[in-house]
Amino acid sequence: MPELLEVEAYRRATAVVVGGVITAVQCPDPRFLRRTVDAAELSAALADAAVVAVERRGKVMLVCTDAGHTLGVRFAMTGRVIVDGHEPIPELKYGPRGGDTASPRFIMSTTAGTVTVVDPRRLGSLHLDPDLTQLGPDASTLSVAELRSALECRRPLKAALLDQGRVAGLGNLLADESLWRARLAPGRPALDLDMDEERRLARTIVATVAQLGRRGGSHTGDLQAARDARGACPRCGTPLQVARIGGRTTLWCPVEQR
DNA sequence: ATGCCTGTTCTACC
DNA sequence: CGGTAGAACAGGCA
Numbered sequence: 401m402p403e404l405l406e407v408e409a410y411r412r413a414t415a416v417v418v419g420g421v422i423t424a425v426q427c428p429d430p431r432f433l434r435r436t437v438d439a440a441e442l443s444a445a446l447a448d449a450a451v452v453a454v455e456r457r458g459k460v461m462l463v464c465t466d467a468g469h470t471l472g473v474r475f476a477m478t479g480r481v482i483v484d485g486h487e488p489i490p491e492l493k494y495g496p497r498g499g500d501t502a503s504p505r506f507i508m509s510t511t512a513g514t515v516t517v518v519d520p521r522r523l524g525s526l527h528l529d530p531d532l533t534q535l536g537p538d539a540s541t542l543s544v545a546e547l548r549s550a551l552e553c554r555r556p557l558k559a560a561l562l563d564q565g566r567v568a569g570l571g572n573l574l575a576d577e578s579l580w581r582a583r584l585a586p587g588r589p590a591l592d593l594d595m596d597e598e599r600r601l602a603r604t605i606v607a608t609v610a611q612l613g614r615r616g617g618s619h620t621g622d623l624q625a626a627r628d629a630r631g632a633c634p635r636c637g638t639p640l641q642v643a644r645i646g647g648r649t650t651l652w653c654p655v656e657q658r
Numbered sequence: 659a660t661g662c663c664t665g666t667t668c669t670a671c672c
Numbered sequence: 673c674g675g676t677a678g679a680a681c682a683g684g685c686a
Contacts, residue, residue, distance in 0.1 A: 403664050431681095459665080476665045478683075503683090521682045523665065554675065564666085571664045618664050647677080649662085 402475045403618040404539055404569030404609065406489055407459050410481040413488035414461065415454040420512025422446050422465070429522065432505035437528040445469040445528055451510060458535050458568025460527075463508070463515075472530030473506070476523030482516040489617065539569035540609045547602040551590040558586035559646030561605075570605070572648045577621035578608045580633075585657040586645050627651050 402410065425446050427439045449465035456462065461481075463471040473479070481488065482501060506517040506526060517524070537546040550566035551557070560566050561575045570578070579586050582604040584597060593601065612620050621627075622634055632639050633653035641654045 406664070474666080476681090477663065478665095520684080523681060523683095525666085559676090562665095573664050644677095648665090 402459065402479065402489075403571030403574050404456075404459055405574070405613050405618050407456055407461055407475060407569075408540075408613065409488040409617075410475070411454050411456040411461050413481055413483045413486070414463065414515050416483060417451050417508075417510045417512040417515060418454060419451065420510035421448065421450050422508060422510050423448075424507075424509045426507040426509075427505065427526070428507070429503075429505050432519065432522050432524065432526060434525045436525055442471070442526065442528055446471060446508070451512070456538075457532055458538055458564055459571070460530060460532075460535070460568075462530070470529050471508075472527035473517060474525045474527070475517075476519065476521070476525070478521045479505075479517060479519040479524035482518060484513045534565055535568040536564065536566045537568065539567050539574070539605055540613075542567060542602050542605050544599050544602040547605070548598050551593060551598065553590055555590050556586060556645050557584060557588045557590045557593070558648075558650055560590040562646045562648065567605075569609075571618060572650075573618040573621060573624070573627075574605075574608065574612070575646075575648075576627065576651055577612070577623050578605045580621075580623045580652060580657060581608055583656050583658065585654075586650050586652050587643070588658075623651070 425443050427433055430439055433439060446465060449467035451463060452466050453464040455464060461473040503518050503520040504516050505519045508515045536550055551560050553560055558575055558579060561570050582601045584601060612618060626632060626634055626640055636656055638653055638655040640651045642651050
């Protein structure tokens with residue numbers, strides 16, 4: 401998926417239907433609903449309602465209606481949004497080629513436009529009135545205090561950052577980029593950070609999210625080329641270390657990141 | 659053919 | 673309880 405930045409682009413594109421009335425929703429593949437919601441129930445909850453806002457929390461896009469119901473969309477690895485035939489992110493690095501409208505999983509027709517969620521792998525999911533209390537504070541506005549409480553666990557630092565219940569929105573690329581910029585080793589016990597390091601990391605995460613957002617996505621980090629090539633640290637030239645941390649392939653500079 | 663991938667969730671196990 | 677590892681989900685690409 402789409403990490404927070406890509407979901408934010410989807411949110412912005414989807415927001416063109418704010419003010420429109422939902423005329424129909426279709427779920428061509430019932431498996432996309434998982435067991436979280438029934439197609440008929442979803443349709444009944446959304447049909448004839450007006451879209452009053454499209455929001456985002458972490459990697460979840462929220463379509464809010466005046467009927468009191470909110471639709472939550474998780475994009476997982478290869479989910480994309482197409483609004484009136486236009487794609488906010490034409491090419492997703494690990495997704496299908498841009499312009500590919502095969503594999504529609506959810507189509508919401510409104511008087512202000514049509515939103516289609518495409519996801520060939522079906523790893524994404526739809527949720528009616530999702531429980532947002534399960535999500536941590538959004539990474540884009542993370543404060544030092546929020547980060548500190550997110551790190552109160554006996555886990556590697558990176559595993560804590562990827563845990564959406566602790567910090568919402570960071571994925572594998574943003575996490576590695578932020579840790580590299582903050583010069584903190586991903587395998588450090590999360591509890592070990594001193595106040596100075598917590599301040600540095602919180603500030604770096606917010607700045608990294610903002611800068612990569614301006615550049616165009618999670619894949620625009622300074623570490624990305626070296627990551628793809630399994631190369632060297634762009635700052636000091638030390639070969640990057642590779643390991644699995646928090647269940648994901650992790651790259652870091654063994655000299656600078658402590 | 660094999661294995662990897664911007665993710666989540668489940669089970670088994672310690 | 674808190675934590676980890678691996679599989680599953682499933683498609684495309686090197």
